[in-house]
Each structure stands twice: as structure tokens, then as C-alpha cells.
Amino acid sequence: MKDVADFLTQAVRSGQRIVILCHRNADPDAVASAVVLAEVMSSLGAQVKAATADDLAAISEVVLNSFNRKVEVNPELDFDLAIFVDTSSFGHLGEFGKKLRDSGIAFAVIDHHRPVEEMRQLAKFYYVREDITSESELIYRILVEMGLKLTPEQATLLLVGVISDTGHFRFASPETFTVVEGLLKAGADYNRALELLKPPDDLSRRVAMLKAAGRSELQRINGRLIVFSDLGSFEGDAAGMLVRIGADVAFVGSEEKGEFRVSGRASPEFLKETGIHLGEMMEELGKQFNGSGGGHAGAASVSGKGSFEEVKKQIVKMLQRRLFKAG
Known part of the structure; x- marks a missing residue:
């Protein structure tokens, strides 16, 4: 210091x-x-x-x-x-x-x-x-x-x-x-x-959260609940919401003109039990997709060139490796 x-x-x-x-x-x-x-x-x-x-x-x-x-x-x-x-x-x-x-x-x-x-x-x-x-x-x-x-x-x-x-x-x-x-x-x-810091009583935000929940895709990896969703705004808020309602880790992304951005959030319990660091994952993804990524263990983001579907596949592979290694 x-x-x-x-x-x-x-x-x-x-x-x-x-x-x-x-x-x-x-x-x-x-x-x-x-x-x-x-x-x-x-x-x-x-x-x-x-x-x-x-x-x-x-x-x-x-x-x-x-x-x-x-x-x-x-x-x-x-x-x-x-x-x-x-x-x-x-x-x-x-x-x-x-x-x-x-x-x-x-x-x-x-x-x-x-x-x-x-x-x-x-x-x-x-x-x-x-x-x-x-x-x-x-x-x-x-x-x-x-x-x-x-x-x-x-x-x-x-x-x-x-x-x-x-x-x-x-x-x-x-x-x-x-x-x-x-x-x-x-x-x-x-x-x-x-x-x-009170969340604004914003109709567009409320609609976005409902859309994210309605579009959510649940996957189970080694007993963990992994949720994906797509949204054009409020991605971080939506990922946090999905964790609060039950996901171990959630990723919400958007795609436009061949470029994507994804926000990820994880529960404290998930981080403690697995040792996974979302910032590390996002940094790796950023390099793979000619973009940039990083953040905290439980809250991180990435942007780059490619489709959200391609990124989802890579995230699943990364989580499979890490979760099976963590046991």
C-alpha cells in the first residue's frame, strides 16, 4: 500500500x-x-x-x-x-x-x-x-x-x-x-x-428481467445448475437475478453484427465449493474470441467477435473441465 x-x-x-x-x-x-x-x-x-x-x-x-x-x-x-x-x-x-x-x-x-x-x-x-x-x-x-x-x-x-x-x-x-x-x-x-442504489422502478428493466427468465436455458453439469439466457440490455442484472432464484451460475448474453457480450454471475456457495473464478474464465474467452474479458470470481464479463451460441458452447466445455476436476 x-x-x-x-x-x-x-x-x-x-x-x-x-x-x-x-x-x-x-x-x-x-x-x-x-x-x-x-x-x-x-x-x-x-x-x-x-x-x-x-x-x-x-x-x-x-x-x-x-x-x-x-x-x-x-x-x-x-x-x-x-x-x-x-x-x-x-x-x-x-x-x-x-x-x-x-x-x-x-x-x-x-x-x-x-x-x-x-x-x-x-x-x-x-x-x-x-x-x-x-x-x-x-x-x-x-x-x-x-x-x-x-x-x-x-x-x-x-x-x-x-x-x-x-x-x-x-x-x-x-x-x-x-x-x-x-x-x-x-x-x-x-x-x-x-x-x-435502489433499483429504479423502470418498466423496461422489469420487462427485461421477465424476458431473461422466460428465455432461460437450464443445464446440469456435475450436479450444478447452469443457466443461460439472452437479452439486449441489463445482462448483468439478469444474470444476478437468475442466481438469486436458484441458478448456481448464470450467463446472459447478447449478439449484434457479429459481436457478442456476456455477463456471468455465480452464487457464493458455488464459488466456495468449486474454486471456479469467472474472471479467469472470461479472460480466457476474450482471448479465444478476439475480444476482452475479466472480472471477479463471482461477477465477470466478456465481449468479442462471434456468436453467443459459440460462446455458450465454450463456456459449457470450460465448466465441464473445471467442475469434474473440482469433483
Whole structure:
């Protein structure tokens, strides 16, 4: 932790123009981490702004608007250093990632997903803690190491990120609650954070969940319930819903113009009993299908070139190997 604190301190003193950058379709954990880190570095004198690739998740826009914060989408490549947060590879930045990589601009990675060796080799600085359950927790712990204090609004933003990325603490570790205690002492408003993360009473989302359930395809592999479904939006939400109603692991995908994207979710019991890591599976799939993938053990995604049917077949083969090996 001291190494990353020292790196950020040096970055502030360097006078470089810095962008704190998070992945496309940025979720609350990503935007909270980017905004708070950018604000804190700015208060120390850095030329820094928060940004994201391509777009924001709808709920992230709600969160940012509530705090009167903004992140820039696809910023101009006129900065000296990009610091990736909640982002493990260029692939998670979409087309913007390709431009950034080709630009040769220096970048650093401060992340909590499965490590990507290629990024470790290319990055100016690389710090990944997969054992930490949200990026917001990681940012908080780094700022504590730097001896910095948060405002109540910054603490609430990070608390929103923690609650969101841990599935309302379903995937929390004991250390998560130590971080939450620190955020509350810094003035975080727990009730406000919960209110912001309430699922919207959105007819389109409700319809999507019902469609995903109606289209679901159940397979049994070594006694485990594996569910697939297809949907054009809310894939991650739908996969989580299928796990909540009984699947051990669920994959919801979409396909358009020869390209696919798939979100996977797994129950904590499934992960504990099998040792399977969805992020590892998605990373492997991304390489097979000329795309990118990764994530956490229980929540991950992949996109690439090909059909959803082809990807499903590969997922089944991968699960068969892993489940029969796990016993």
C-alpha cells in the first residue's frame, strides 16, 4: 500500500496532466473511485480530472447527479498520464482504449480485479489487489495510507461504491466492514447511499428481467445448475437475478453484427465449493474470441467477435473441465 501512496504523491508533484480513467459503462464503484481520487489529488495541487470510456451506467448518472459531480466521457488525449481505476485492461475501455494504447501515453493501473500480465508489463506503475472486494475500498485504504481526510460527500460516494460492488455486502470481506466504519466516521451518509442504489422502478428493466427468465436455458453439469439466457440490455442484472432464484451460475448474453457480450454471475456457495473464478474464465474467452474479458470470481464479463451460441458452447466445455476436476 505504501508503494501506491508514494506513486500518487510523486504523480501530484510531477506537474503532469493526469486523467483518472475508468471502464466503459462505468458502474457506481468505478465512478466513485475516479471522482474521489481525482478530487483528492486536485486538492494536493495536481492537474487532474476524472473520466470514463464510452459511457456511464444509468445508475452511475443518478449517483453523480445527486452529488453534482461529473466525469468526462472519452477525454481528449492531451494528458501525460492515465491512471486506470476499476479497469484491468485496455479492452475494458473499448475503442477509446485502442486509441489510448496507440497514443503511447503513459498509464498506471490501480485495480482490484484479476491481474493481467500484459498490463503489468506495459504499465508505468501497477498495483492490483484482487483480495479487496471493491475499488472504492482500495481507494479509501490508499488515501488513509497517504494520511488524507475525506469530506462527508466523498466518504458517501465511496460508500455507494462499496455497497454497489459487494452486492449490498453479500460478497464483502471482514476488511470491508473496517473500511465502512472508517467511511462512516468520515461523515458518510449510509441512508443516502442506500437510497441512491435502489433499483429504479423502470418498466423496461422489469420487462427485461421477465424476458431473461422466460428465455432461460437450464443445464446440469456435475450436479450444478447452469443457466443461460439472452437479452439486449441489463445482462448483468439478469444474470444476478437468475442466481438469486436458484441458478448456481448464470450467463446472459447478447449478439449484434457479429459481436457478442456476456455477463456471468455465480452464487457464493458455488464459488466456495468449486474454486471456479469467472474472471479467469472470461479472460480466457476474450482471448479465444478476439475480444476482452475479466472480472471477479463471482461477477465477470466478456465481449468479442462471434456468436453467443459459440460462446455458450465454450463456456459449457470450460465448466465441464473445471467442475469434474473440482469433483
